[in-house]
Amino acid sequence: MNFKHKYFFLFPGLFVLIGILIFPIIFVVRLSLSGWNSYNPGLDYIGLENYIRLFTDDPRFWESFFRLSFLSVTTVILQYVIGFALAHMVWKDIKFKRFFRVLFLVPMMTTPVIMTVIWRTFFHESLGPVNDLLSVFGVAPKWLTDPVVAKFTVIIVEVWQWTPFMFLLLLAGLLSLPREPFLAAAIDGASPVRKFIYVTFPLMAPISIGAIIIRLIEASKIMDTVYVLTSGGPGTSTETSSFYIFIKGLREFQMGYAASMSFTYLIIMIISLTIIAKVLTKVLLKE
Amino acid sequence: MKLMKTCLTALISSLMIFSPMAYADKWSDQFPHIKATGDIPGDCSYEKMSKKNYKGKTLKINTHAIPVMGEPTALHAEQFEKLTGAKVEVTHTPAGDLYSKAMVPFQAGQAPYDVVFGFSNFINDWKRYLAPVPKKYMNSPEMKDVTKSHMGVSSWDGTMYQYPVDGDRHYLKYRKDVIDNPEMQKKYKADTGNELRVPRTWKEYAQMAKYFNDWDWDGDGEKEYGSAEVMKKDDLMFAAFFSRSVAYAKNPRTPGGFFFDLETMKPNINNPGFVEALTDWVEATKYVPPGGTNFGLGDEIGSFGGGQTLFSFSWDDAFIAAMQDDSPIKNKVGAAPLPGADKVWNRASNSWENQYNQAPYIVWGWAVGVAKKSKVKDMAFDYLCFFSNGANHQADLAIGRFGVNPFKNSDFDPNIYINSMGWDPEIANSYTQTLLDMEKSNNRVFPLRVPGVFEFTSAVATGTSKALAGQLSPQEALDEVAKEWEAIVSRVGKKAVQDAYAVGVKMEDNKL
Numbered sequence: 001m002n003f004k005h006k007y008f009f010l011f012p013g014l015f016v017l018i019g020i021l022i023f024p025i026i027f028v029v030r031l032s033l034s035g036w037n038s039y040n041p042g043l044d045y046i047g048l049e050n051y052i053r054l055f056t057d058d059p060r061f062w063e064s065f066f067r068l069s070f071l072s073v074t075t076v077i078l079q080y081v082i083g084f085a086l087a088h089m090v091w092k093d094i095k096f097k098r099f100f101r102v103l104f105l106v107p108m109m110t111t112p113v114i115m116t117v118i119w120r121t122f123f124h125e126s127l128g129p130v131n132d133l134l135s136v137f138g139v140a141p142k143w144l145t146d147p148v149v150a151k152f153t154v155i156i157v158e159v160w161q162w163t164p165f166m167f168l169l170l171l172a173g174l175l176s177l178p179r180e181p182f183l184a185a186a187i188d189g190a191s192p193v194r195k196f197i198y199v200t201f202p203l204m205a206p207i208s209i210g211a212i213i214i215r216l217i218e219a220s221k222i223m224d225t226v227y228v229l230t231s232g233g234p235g236t237s238t239e240t241s242s243f244y245i246f247i248k249g250l251r252e253f254q255m256g257y258a259a260s261m262s263f264t265y266l267i268i269m270i271i272s273l274t275i276i277a278k279v280l281t282k283v284l285l286k287e
Numbered sequence: 288m289k290l291m292k293t294c295l296t297a298l299i300s301s302l303m304i305f306s307p308m309a310y311a312d313k314w315s316d317q318f319p320h321i322k323a324t325g326d327i328p329g330d331c332s333y334e335k336m337s338k339k340n341y342k343g344k345t346l347k348i349n350t351h352a353i354p355v356m357g358e359p360t361a362l363h364a365e366q367f368e369k370l371t372g373a374k375v376e377v378t379h380t381p382a383g384d385l386y387s388k389a390m391v392p393f394q395a396g397q398a399p400y401d402v403v404f405g406f407s408n409f410i411n412d413w414k415r416y417l418a419p420v421p422k423k424y425m426n427s428p429e430m431k432d433v434t435k436s437h438m439g440v441s442s443w444d445g446t447m448y449q450y451p452v453d454g455d456r457h458y459l460k461y462r463k464d465v466i467d468n469p470e471m472q473k474k475y476k477a478d479t480g481n482e483l484r485v486p487r488t489w490k491e492y493a494q495m496a497k498y499f500n501d502w503d504w505d506g507d508g509e510k511e512y513g514s515a516e517v518m519k520k521d522d523l524m525f526a527a528f529f530s531r532s533v534a535y536a537k538n539p540r541t542p543g544g545f546f547f548d549l550e551t552m553k554p555n556i557n558n559p560g561f562v563e564a565l566t567d568w569v570e571a572t573k574y575v576p577p578g579g580t581n582f583g584l585g586d587e588i589g590s591f592g593g594g595q596t597l598f599s600f601s602w603d604d605a606f607i608a609a610m611q612d613d614s615p616i617k618n619k620v621g622a623a624p625l626p627g628a629d630k631v632w633n634r635a636s637n638s639w640e641n642q643y644n645q646a647p648y649i650v651w652g653w654a655v656g657v658a659k660k661s662k663v664k665d666m667a668f669d670y671l672c673f674f675s676n677g678a679n680h681q682a683d684l685a686i687g688r689f690g691v692n693p694f695k696n697s698d699f700d701p702n703i704y705i706n707s708m709g710w711d712p713e714i715a716n717s718y719t720q721t722l723l724d725m726e727k728s729n730n731r732v733f734p735l736r737v738p739g740v741f742e743f744t745s746a747v748a749t750g751t752s753k754a755l756a757g758q759l760s761p762q763e764a765l766d767e768v769a770k771e772w773e774a775i776v777s778r779v780g781k782k783a784v785q786d787a788y789a790v791g792v793k794m795e796d797n798k799l
Contacts, residue, residue: 126577131577145580147757230581234756235752235757251521
């Protein structure tokens with residue numbers, strides 16, 4: 001029997017895959033080999049010129065990359081710790097459990113750009129309510145104008161916005177855990193802390209790795225928060241890779257160069273996230 | 288007979304006086320926006336537009352977000368629809384994305400928008416995609432009223448690509464109730480030994496701003512500060528930096544380029560004149576309100592317009608906001624030219640000249656063009672002509688948040704501001720005189736309008752913001768900018784940048 005016709009059923013899927021994934025990547029690679037900009041639009045061929053410029057003459061890209069690494073790792077660690085704590089709290093039988101489960105998800109349901117505008121108003125150093133309150137204690141942090149503090153302001157907003165996502169994944173994980181190990185631990189008289197360290201945490205390791213990796217992928221694209229909150233300032237102190245690529249591509253219209261940065265960034269992210277996933281698996285699952 | 292003559296004269300006089308009003312009322316009843324003036328006769332008046340029939344046609348516009356320029360665009364679109372039967376679709380876009388929103392389809396050979404709003408310094412990159420303004424409009428009385436500077440800003444080598452709807456320049460705004468207050472003058476003299484007056488130099492500006500920083504000098508129970516300035520990275524801060532630089536670096540005795548040396552295309556941006564200006568600016572971070580180093584244009588307008596600072600300098604908007612009826616400081620503010628300097632850099636002799644220098648900065652402003660590929664060009668130009676007709680223009684000028692500023696010779700009549708906006712005559716006179724003097728100056732600086740302009744201004748924003756944040760010294764920051772500018776010139780092509788820059792230099796050197 002000839003089953004060749006079965007391959008026709010693959011076409012719709014392949015067509016979508018080529019259209020939305022393969023073609024854009026190939027186009028970005030081709031674009032990165034061109035000098036497309038505002039005064040010279042078109043896919044001319046300039047070889048590896050953009051890549052040479054990126055690797056030899058653009059420290060700002062690498063600075064923004066290391067800044068991004070700091071911001072994303074810090075925010076994801078904080079989101080994991082807080083998200084786990086909140087998920088653990090509503091996993092137990094507490095009063096108003098359903099109310100808290102919904103409440104903790106609210107930040108994630110809001111539009112990031114709008115919420116960042118609101119946070120920017122909160123942190124406005126002369127008109128915002130945060131410093132107004134803190135002035136009672138005689139302090140007025142420079143939330144958006146000090147190069148160090150501004151980084152932490154970005155972290156606060158990111159943690160507030162995306163901890164619910166971590167909470168949601170971890171709560172789903174907790175709810176799916178088998179009851180037997182907990183019963184065994186209870187019979188053995190394990191304290192809540194020991195139960196958490198030796199039962200809950202190891203059982204949650206696979207889902208924790210997944211949640212951390214998903215959030216790291218998302219956090220490594222921090223853009224809207226920076227765009228609205230600080231525009232990458234003061235100076236370049238909160239500029240991340242995606243924001244820098246945005247400036248070069250859509251502000252300065254250096255499309256070819258921005259494409260080379262995007263592709264390089266994609267490669268770096270694939271490699272580094274694969275390594276991180278391997279390390280986390282090794283550490284948490286003790287493989 | 289004498290009585291009859293008197294009655295007849297009175298009747299004719301009344302008719303002459305009230306007939307425009309009766310004519311005006313017909314339209315101002317329907318369109319309250321122009322209630323102060325009514326319709327003003329002209330080629331694109333309400334009366335004329337009502338005779339056009341664009342039923343069944345759609346005009347697509349991309350403009351700025353509400354309110355600045357976005358609000359008047361939408362308002363005049365609605366009025367245009369009512370008058371002509373056209374359908375007008377208005378898209379609002381943040382300032383930073385106006386360039387790319389038009390440029391992406393332009394480069395792809397499409398015209399999703401018939402009318403595109405942007406900034407006048409986009410002209411070099413956009414001109415090949417825009418339709419020149421037709422002769423019919425060029426010869427209209429309204430266009431003849433546009434100042435020479437703004438005809439130049441909207442045109443490229445004699446061809447107008449951007450329809451004038453706004454006129455922009457940077458100037459100084461100050462609290463008149465403080466600077467002109469004899470008690471304050473006495474106190475300032477006693478404490479500092481200096482005269483309290485409208486600052487002639489940036490050094491005086493800094494001294495006064497520091498003195499009036501962080502205390503309640505207007506007795507409203509809240510602290511006030513020295514100066515509100517646009518310092519937020521990527522939020523037009525490069526224009527604020529150029530405003531501070533012109534005094535030190537625009538030397539009328541060294542023609543041939545402010546930003547570059549036109550002959551060699553070597554950037555001037557890191558010469559001692561610009562470095563002095565950036566050093567002053569870094570010092571200014573000490574006398575701005577808390578968070579002032581993150582102020583964008585909106586914050587600056589709100590801060591000075593809300594009475595928070597003694598000084599401000601940038602576009603008209605903060606001044607107009609301060610003079611609106613709902614402002615706590617209405618008729619308490621003054622306008623003056625940008626401060627100058629007691630020395631100016633001579634790049635030919637590579638030395639400072641110790642003499643007073645002041646230079647107006649005719650900064651880029653809102654501009655709008657019609658896409659070459661638009662299928663409704665006539666309607667698009669009619670819309671733009673209607674947007675800036677006499678009645679709309681005068682009404683728009685009175686609303687600070689609209690961002691529409693004087694660009695017609697008739698705008699410099701102080702009576703407009705006294706009669707229809709309730710300004711104090713002295714303030715109206717100083718305002719119009721300040722703007723008029725800038726038009727007449729022979730030492731003006733025009734915005735940089737070269738291919739890839741965004742790369743140049745973005746490099747300035749990055750470099751200067753690093754200096755303001757303390758990441759680099761002013762000299763290091765501007766050296767970095769100069770290096771980046773050289774790289775951009777080399778990427779774009781020296782000749783392309785030089786040819787384009789020559790057009791701007793001709794204007795600065797009063798040869799165009």
